Amino acid sequence: MKLTGAQILMKMLKEEGVDTIFGFPGGVVIDIYDELAKTDIRHILVRHEQAAVHAADGYARASGKVGVCLVTSGPGATNTVTGIASAYMDSIPIVIFTGQVPTHLIGNDAFQEVDIVGITRPCTKHNYLVKRTEDLARIVKEAFIIAASGRPGPVLIDLPKDVSSTAITYKAPQKIELKSYKPTYSPNMNQLQKAVKLIKNAKKPIIFAGGGVVLSRGSKELTELAHKTQAPVTCSLMGLGAFPGTDPLWLGMIGMHGTYRANMCSGDCDLMIAVGVRFDDRVTGKTDTFAPNAKIVHIDIDPTSIRKNIPVAVPVVGDCKTTLGLLNKLLDKEDLGDLKKKRKTWLDQIEKWKSTTPLAYKQKNIIKPQYVVEKLYELTKGNAIITTEVGQNQMWAAQYYHFNKPNHFITSGGLGVMGFGLPAAIGAQLACPKKLVVDIAGDGSIQMNIQEMATAKQYGLPVKIVILNNQYLGMVRQWQELFYDKRYTATGMEHAPDFVKLAEAYGALGLRATKPEEVEPVLIKGLSSPRTVIMDFAVEREECVYPMVPAGAPITEMLLA
């Protein structure tokens, strides 16, 4: 059977079960688009290639499948880089297809040629330049395996035009053998036994969970471990939802904008069971003062992330879900004693921290951003998928919307990309058409990919955008207020569009609240609409996110208000 590269690509995508591709066409991918149109794979035409990757990212996180994008060479390819770097840092499985100039022109500075494989080498899990049509089927298979297995991540495949258009006799690829790539899923049991011993002896344990728990679908096992050991749980930003935010053992988020009690616990605990985390500097603060009294057990599928930033007593390499399951089984065989009694002093101490310094704000005559997020939580009963932009809006979403389930909080954690939330919401909404999907946004960030309103409208996606409009690049302004004597340089955002009119211009619904009493009615109206909606909330301009750990300080030294 003779097939062109483009036809082989479609065959492989179908075999991988791909049903949705986010993309933007161009000259060197016309052959591929022509074949794509003959399949039942849904193509979502975004308005900017960065958004294609964020949308694939949101789709992957909400669905648990691999997200896929397709863009052209040169500018199309370079426009994807921010999205790829974000997915890489957050370990999100996506496969990005970029067009490339014909093989004989590569290296000639041909029209719209860039070395995208070179450019993305440091921010992809793996990438390929396909030089022969004969290699394409195998490479696509490998790419999907690499993206989704072990520690997931983005894989890029660069497709020269002649590779897509040349017809060859198709042979199905042999069984894929990736010789130097063998992720370790099952942990070393001796290491786990050491963890059990530490758990038995601990007086003041905590569990610190991250995005790895969400990615491995290990929430149930994590919750079981916490209940079994009566160890309170904190999460990184990426881990939110891995443990129920309404559980009595929940401490709140840890780190720069973590809760007082979570940060104090990390300073005081004698055992930290860290699962699927990478000890990012936004979590640890000053590393040599992080968890100074604790023995740390670190469970992670990626051996290179263990001991990278923080010394660890017991390293355990393995899939989080599998490892937590085995740990729970080992603990079932142990006599852990009367844990309620054993933990009393520790849990009492935490209760004291919790009640003396809770997250708090006072809603007076100007809308507080925290109030908007809390109302959103109340009205949605925590059932919405929340995406965020980056900045204060992201932190208030993390602090005031309580996540009880995994895969419901989608945020650019590692790279912190403004402009992530709207395209990610589009991806999540396509993955979960029946769910309510809300992008919590800042007025600055939303303007970075606002053009995706057209995409949402084109595909009839009822995504909701909640703009916490402080007319500032708020998070940077906060740093200027606290550490630069209020010199607000380049952070004023007074010259914004009228977001209500902008929504209307895109054919969406626009709503605005300027007074506290308007918050609830606007949310009710916006959330119940079947349309794409922007809700613009004029919030207190100089509100700050607290607690806050100044960059590089120990995380127990927080500014509280």
Ligand SMILES: Cc1ncc(C[n+]2csc(CCOP(=O)(O)OP(=O)(O)O)c2C)c(N)n1
């Ligand atoms: C693409 C990009 N550029 C710059 C930054 C730096 N940055 C981080 S937060 C922030 C302010 C965001 O402002 P806004 O979206 O209005 O949200 P707010 O903090 O006011 O909620 C900026 C500029 C970034 N994270 N991403």
